[in-house]
Amino acid sequence: MAQRGGAQRPSGGGQGKICQFKLVLLGESAVGKSSLVLRFVKGQFHEYQESTIGAAFLTQTVCLDDTTVKFEIWDTAGQERYHSLAPMYYRGAQAAIVVYDITNQDTFGRAKTWVKELQRQASPNIVIALAGNKADLANKRMVEYEEAQTYAEENSLLFMETSAKTAMNVNDIFLAIAKKLPKSDNNARSCWMLQVITFKTGETM
Amino acid sequence: MDAGLSEDELVARAREERATIASRYRLGREEGAVIDSWEDPELEIYHTTDRYGFIHDGRLPQSRTKEESKQLDLEISRLPKWLKMIKSWDKYWGKEKFIKRVYKGIPDRVRGIVWARLLFLDQMKEEQKGKYEEMRRLGCKWSTDVRQIDLDVNRTYRDHMMFRKRYDVKQQQLFHILVAYSMYNQEVGYCQGMSQIAALLLMYLNEEDAFWALSALMASPKYAMHGFFIPGFPKLLRYQQHHDKILEKFLPKLKKHLERNCIDSGLYTLKWFFQCFLDRVPFPLTLRLWDVFLLEGERLLLAFAYTALKLHRRQIARLDMDQILDYLQKKLEKNFGYEDDYVIESLEKAMEELRKAKLDHPGAPPDHELPQQPFGMFTEPSVEKESGVRRDFTEEERLITERLMKRTETIALNGSHLSVDRGQSPLYSANALRLNLCPSSSPSFFSLASSPHCPSLSCHSSFSPSLRCAGKQNSIAVSHAPSLHHLSPPCHSIIHPSPLSPPPYALACSPPCLTVSPPSSLSSHSSPSLSTPPSPAHTFHAASMLRVPHCSSPFSSPVSPPLCSSPTFYKVSPSSSSKVPPPIGHSVFSFPTPISPFSSSVTASQDVSVVFVLWL
Numbered sequence: 001m002a003q004r005g006g007a008q009r010p011s012g013g014g015q016g017k018i019c020q021f022k023l024v025l026l027g028e029s030a031v032g033k034s035s036l037v038l039r040f041v042k043g044q045f046h047e048y049q050e051s052t053i054g055a056a057f058l059t060q061t062v063c064l065d066d067t068t069v070k071f072e073i074w075d076t077a078g079q080e081r082y083h084s085l086a087p088m089y090y091r092g093a094q095a096a097i098v099v100y101d102i103t104n105q106d107t108f109g110r111a112k113t114w115v116k117e118l119q120r121q122a123s124p125n126i127v128i129a130l131a132g133n134k135a136d137l138a139n140k141r142m143v144e145y146e147e148a149q150t151y152a153e154e155n156s157l158l159f160m161e162t163s164a165k166t167a168m169n170v171n172d173i174f175l176a177i178a179k180k181l182p183k184s185d186n187n188a189r190s191c192w193m194l195q196v197i198t199f200k201t202g203e204t205m
Numbered sequence: 206m207d208a209g210l211s212e213d214e215l216v217a218r219a220r221e222e223r224a225t226i227a228s229r230y231r232l233g234r235e236e237g238a239v240i241d242s243w244e245d246p247e248l249e250i251y252h253t254t255d256r257y258g259f260i261h262d263g264r265l266p267q268s269r270t271k272e273e274s275k276q277l278d279l280e281i282s283r284l285p286k287w288l289k290m291i292k293s294w295d296k297y298w299g300k301e302k303f304i305k306r307v308y309k310g311i312p313d314r315v316r317g318i319v320w321a322r323l324l325f326l327d328q329m330k331e332e333q334k335g336k337y338e339e340m341r342r343l344g345c346k347w348s349t350d351v352r353q354i355d356l357d358v359n360r361t362y363r364d365h366m367m368f369r370k371r372y373d374v375k376q377q378q379l380f381h382i383l384v385a386y387s388m389y390n391q392e393v394g395y396c397q398g399m400s401q402i403a404a405l406l407l408m409y410l411n412e413e414d415a416f417w418a419l420s421a422l423m424a425s426p427k428y429a430m431h432g433f434f435i436p437g438f439p440k441l442l443r444y445q446q447h448h449d450k451i452l453e454k455f456l457p458k459l460k461k462h463l464e465r466n467c468i469d470s471g472l473y474t475l476k477w478f479f480q481c482f483l484d485r486v487p488f489p490l491t492l493r494l495w496d497v498f499l500l501e502g503e504r505l506l507l508a509f510a511y512t513a514l515k516l517h518r519r520q521i522a523r524l525d526m527d528q529i530l531d532y533l534q535k536k537l538e539k540n541f542g543y544e545d546d547y548v549i550e551s552l553e554k555a556m557e558e559l560r561k562a563k564l565d566h567p568g569a570p571p572d573h574e575l576p577q578q579p580f581g582m583f584t585e586p587s588v589e590k591e592s593g594v595r596r597d598f599t600e601e602e603r604l605i606t607e608r609l610m611k612r613t614e615t616i617a618l619n620g621s622h623l624s625v626d627r628g629q630s631p632l633y634s635a636n637a638l639r640l641n642l643c644p645s646s647s648p649s650f651f652s653l654a655s656s657p658h659c660p661s662l663s664c665h666s667s668f669s670p671s672l673r674c675a676g677k678q679n680s681i682a683v684s685h686a687p688s689l690h691h692l693s694p695p696c697h698s699i700i701h702p703s704p705l706s707p708p709p710y711a712l713a714c715s716p717p718c719l720t721v722s723p724p725s726s727l728s729s730h731s732s733p734s735l736s737t738p739p740s741p742a743h744t745f746h747a748a749s750m751l752r753v754p755h756c757s758s759p760f761s762s763p764v765s766p767p768l769c770s771s772p773t774f775y776k777v778s779p780s781s782s783s784k785v786p787p788p789i790g791h792s793v794f795s796f797p798t799p800i801s802p803f804s805s806s807v808t809a810s811q812d813v814s815v816v817f818v819l820w821l
Contacts, residue, residue: 029397030356047243048363050484051356053398054475057530072527079353079397081436084602088471088610106593 018068019183023174024090026118027099028110029078032133035164036099037075040174045165052077055089062171062178069178071095090118095127095177100148102132102161103140108148115155127180129158129173136163215592219349226355227345230380233372244371246363272544276489280312287315294322307500308549310493317409323499324421326414336389336581337413341381343583344388349590350395354383357400368404378412379404386419389581393423396434398479405483405495424576427502432574433479437602439574442609444478444507445470447567451511454562459518466526469612473533477513478506485538486513490545497552504556504566512555516543573601 025033034056035049041060056075061068074089076082090096096118100111111130118128130152132143145161152159158176162169210218232238269277286306290297297303311319321327330337345351358380362368367375382403387395402422406415422428432440448470452460463470476484481498482491498505514521517537521529541548559565 029353030360047246048360050360050362051397051400053479055472056534057472057527059527077397081396084437084606085609087606091610 017066017183018070019181020070020072021094021178021181022074022092023071023095023097023177024074024076024086024093025097025099026076026086026090026114027078028101028104028107031078031099031101031104031107032162032164033078033097033099034075036097036131036133036162036170037073039164039167039170041073043167045167047165051079054082054085060174062175064175064178067183069181069183071174071178086117087121090122090126093122093126094181095129096122097129097131097173097177098157099131099133100143101134102143102148103134103137105142108132108143112151115157119155125182127158127177128155129160129177131169131173132159132161133164135161135168136166212588212592216588219352219591219593223346223348223351226351227384229372230355230377231345233374233377234370238372240371244359246369280310280314283309284312284314287312287319291315291318291322298322304500307496308553310545310549311496313492316492316496317414320406320409320418320495320499321414324418324425326410326417326421329417329421330413333581337385337416340385340389340416340581344384344386345381347583347586348384348387348395349586349593350387351384352593353397354380354387354395354400357397358383361400362404365404365408367408375404375407378407378415382407382412382416382419385416386423388583389420390423390431390576391584392576392578393431393434398476399434401480401483405491420580424580428498429503429570429574430479431576432570435574436599437605439601439605440570441471441475441478442605443567443570443574445474445612447507447564448474448510451507451559451564452514454564455511455558456514456518459514459521462522463529466524466529468526468529471609471612472530474510477510481506482509485534486541487538490541490548493545493549494552497549501556504559505552507567508556508559508565509552511559512548512552513537515555516548516551 025037027033029051032049034052035045037056037058038044038046038049041058052075054077058073058075059071060073061070063069074093076086076089096114098111098114098118100107102108115128115130118126130148132145132148148161149159151157158173158180160169160173160176162173164170229239234240283306290303290306307319348354358368358376359371361379367373368379370376379400383395383400386399386403387393393399399419403415403419406418410418423431423434429440432438432443449460452463452470482494484491486494494505494509517532520542521532524532543551556565
């Protein structure tokens with residue numbers, strides 16, 4: 001039966017510790033929020049990813065050494081008008097990825113505003129990552145890596161340049177978040193453990 | 206937004222950008238068009254790449270399926286009747302026969318003509334001759350939404366032949382309609398979600414007709430989509446509330462199930478209502494719904510939201526949060542699971558049902574949902590708007606957000622979601638239990654959906670990991686070692702948060718906080734109350750099944766005793782599907798015989814695996 005993450009007697013060892021976290025993606029329109037999620041969750045990339053209306057929900061699980069982290073991902077709409085719905089999605093989130101497009105300075109400015117809003121409004125322990133997406137278009141770069149990195153450091157954000165198209169750093173950024181999230185603690189949406197114990201016939205428990 | 210630029214510079218930059226974008230659409234694909242290679246998909250580009258890097262090109266079957274051919278024949282046989290009706294429109298329009306035929310589906314070949322009639326486009330055009338041209342011209346020059354529209358045209362139905370090529374005729378038209386409309390109705394401007402609607406209209410109507418169709422959908426009281434798309438989305442909230450009312454009355458169990466899984470109707474109805482089910486049901490069904498939508502108006506939205514949930518309520522009842530959202534977002538679009546005709550019949554019935562209950566319509570809209578300004582008046586955009594500086598929320602937007610969040614929060618308080626067994630796979634036999642464990646921010650009981658064997662499994666939502674079957678006695682339950690109320694003093698203060706060291710964990714902490722009674726001391730008690738240090742056998746239990754709670758537990762108050770009392774141990778037997786390892790996060794249980802709490806020893810009469818779930 002279920003041996004996965006499970007333990008065999010007698011050691012009782014192994015653990016199916018699973019932590020569930022709510023993660024929200026924020027950022028200006030067309031910076032690649034949905035594409036990052038699609039790449040992370042399905043390993044796909046669509047050049048013409050349709051615009052997100054309201055928000056979309058997906059999940060993906062990553063395995064760390066001793067824990068399975070399950071992300072409940074809320075991918076939000078980028079247009080300003082939908083901004084008024086954003087608190088619905090980031091409230092209670094344990095993690096956020098704020099995305100900008102490295103070829104567009106305005107989107108970086110917008111990302112900063114999102115970070116500010118999260119720092120002010122979201123839960124205080126939220127882990128925020130900044131993703132400079134479309135890194136494959138480095139020849140059209142308008143936001144310098146150093147500039148973003150400095151900003152990220154100043155605000156204690158995780159930072160990576162990513163490319164949903166080439167998959168560069170996509171899994172990494174989610175993994176980095178997973179690592180940074182406290183997992184033994186009430187910070188998670190829920191943490192639970194599956195333990196599988198197998199008894200052979202005649203064994204006593 | 207951009208710190209380096211002055212307001213004037215920002216405005217100048219915005220104007221230049223607008224002019225560039227507009228000129229690209231004017232030029233189309235003529236010589237001199239600047240089109241990045243990625244913007245222009247090859248036909249072959251509609252593929253997915255698997256994790257190993259292989260490209261898969263999804264293709265349609267070479268010939269029509271039987272159903273498609275049948276549908277096509279049917280449409281062709283209906284065509285003469287429709288042509289006759291179109292010819293003598295006034296004689297048929299609004300009559301029972303006409304309505305019936307719309308419900309049966311407008312043949313695709315005359316769909317455009319009929320839609321135009323249903324929306325009174327000729328009249329609108331006649332009344333406002335030249336207006337579209339004017340709005341298009343002004344819009345290209347002044348609309349502050351040009352940028353967003355451009356971004357969205359570039360990703361609207363690019364998998365449709367009409368919109369495949371960048372700046373091609375239909376893309377030009379789509380851009381122009383949206384830009385013109387953003388100028389024509391400045392309260393709505395452009396809102397994401399409109400581009401797909403406009404694109405759908407363009408599949409059946411010419412450019413100007415599509416513009417007026419969009420306008421009718423927004424402003425005509427029959428459709429009144431204006432209220433959905435204006436800032437703050439006031440109509441959305443009103444419709445969601447009404448949708449909830451309908452569920453409360455007709456699908457209360459489903460409603461509870463959704464709430465238990467933290468699914469506020471706002472999560473799935475937004476796209477349903479904003480776009481009348483575009484991209485949420487298969488395209489042929491979408492068209493059928495749009496036929497009825499154009500005929501009946503906004504009541505279709507509520508009626509079909511109800512119908513869709515009603516038709517799928519049994520499936521949904523078996524799913525947890527992730528799965529429900531996936532089901533509503535993706536699965537229904539891929540395959541609705543019922544034939545279109547059956548769906549529409551169900552829709553008709555649902556409409557009737559709602560009508561009888563006086564729930565078919567939420568009533569007249571409040572003023573603030575309606576257009577406040579005259580259409581088609583030109584005003585120069587404010588500097589703030591033009592420079593793209595983000596404005597603060599209006600009071601109304603704030604209010605609505607607050608209300609929306611309150612709804613979500615109320616639901617979050619009452620439910621939570623997590624399922625251990627996905628319960629869907631045929632691998633799991635009927636006696637596989639779907640455990641739906643609900644951690645919640647407050648200790649409370651939940652009655653849970655589960656397999657038919659255990660119609661009401663309840664689960665304690667807080668620390669206590671005990672699960673009890675409140676249904677049939679001999680059905681199912683699982684318990685995880687002693688419940689935490691054995692910790693004394695109450696849980697939140699005792700145990701050091703042990704780091705994630707390899708097991709065994711819990712007993713390593715001191716003082717010996719996990720105390721499990723030796724079996725003997727229990728025999729006379731119906732409810733265990735213990736403090737003796739664990740015997741080795743039980744040490745094993747505790748060590749392997751209990752992960753200690755954290756000091757800073759979210760449950761600051763001690764778990765209330767009644768909920769924690771009498772943890773029950775059940776003897777478990779292997780599930781028949783035990784040879785198949787369930788996927789991660791899945792477990793299979795079957796529990797034929799309950800055994801008394803803390804019975805002195807349980808001997809496995811056959812090979813058995815027990816899966817324990819423990820909240821941390």
